[in-house]
Amino acid sequence: MDQHRHLMETLATLYAEMDQAYEEAARKNGFTCHGCEENCCRTLFYHHTLAEYLYLQEGLGQLSAETRRRLAGRAIEVRDRMHKTEAAGRPVSEMCPLNEDERCILYAHRPMICRLHGIPHRLQRPGGQSQVGPGCREFDRQCSLQPKALLDRTPLYTAMAQLERRVRALWDYRNKIKMTLAEMIATILSDDDGGPLAGMRNEIHRP
Numbered sequence: 001m002d003q004h005r006h007l008m009e010t011l012a013t014l015y016a017e018m019d020q021a022y023e024e025a026a027r028k029n030g031f032t033c034h035g036c037e038e039n040c041c042r043t044l045f046y047h048h049t050l051a052e053y054l055y056l057q058e059g060l061g062q063l064s065a066e067t068r069r070r071l072a073g074r075a076i077e078v079r080d081r082m083h084k085t086e087a088a089g090r091p092v093s094e095m096c097p098l099n100e101d102e103r104c105i106l107y108a109h110r111p112m113i114c115r116l117h118g119i120p121h122r123l124q125r126p127g128g129q130s131q132v133g134p135g136c137r138e139f140d141r142q143c144s145l146q147p148k149a150l151l152d153r154t155p156l157y158t159a160m161a162q163l164e165r166r167v168r169a170l171w172d173y174r175n176k177i178k179m180t181l182a183e184m185i186a187t188i189l190s191d192d193d194g195g196p197l198a199g200m201r202n203e204i205h206r207p
């Protein structure tokens with residue numbers, strides 16, 4: 001379990017590097033993320049790493065039992081509504097269950113995409129292809145469509161992929177993960193829920 005702790009601390013350090021890269025790119029572009037109408041906590045994001053799932057689980061374990069109960073109920077409702085909307089072929093736009101009164105109640109444990117979204121970025125794929133991604137609509141409004149600096153996601157994604165390999169090796173976990181925050185929270189906090197990681201809930205620190 002010491003090895004697990006070490007890997008979670010490595011992820012915390014990587015998250016701090018992401019926050020720093022975001023701050024720097026935001027400063028160079030003169031961008032401030034504050035109170036936009038198109039709240040990115042409503043964006044449909046999928047999360048793919050066991051490392052982030054386990055870090056979120058750790059964060060949930062630090063909340064009070066009452067908050068976890070409230071959150072579990074909300075996550076299940078959001079997850080079920082999302083599934084119905086998707087099944088009906090309509091676009092999904094649900095507020096993340098961790099967002100309460102316009103603030104993230106697990107800000108220190110929020111996943112990678114919440115930390116990097118909004119600023120235009122570049123990414124060098126392992127195969128050599130390079131891609132550039134846009135910023136959010138608020139970025140375009142504040143900074144025009146021509147960014148002064150791109151956030152380079154390459155070293156951050158590379159470090160995350162290396163860490164993910166180590167976490168999966170430690171837990172001998174081989175399945176693919178594609179989960180929303182609502183699905184992850186529902187799986188971690190709800191006793192009767194299944195999901196790809198349900199079998200691990202008792203092996204790894206249970207909140």
Ligand code: SF4
Pocket residue numbers: 040041042096097098099100103104105106107110111114181
């Ligand atoms: S984890 Fe936090 S920052 Fe990310 S979408 Fe949810 S409320 Fe927003």
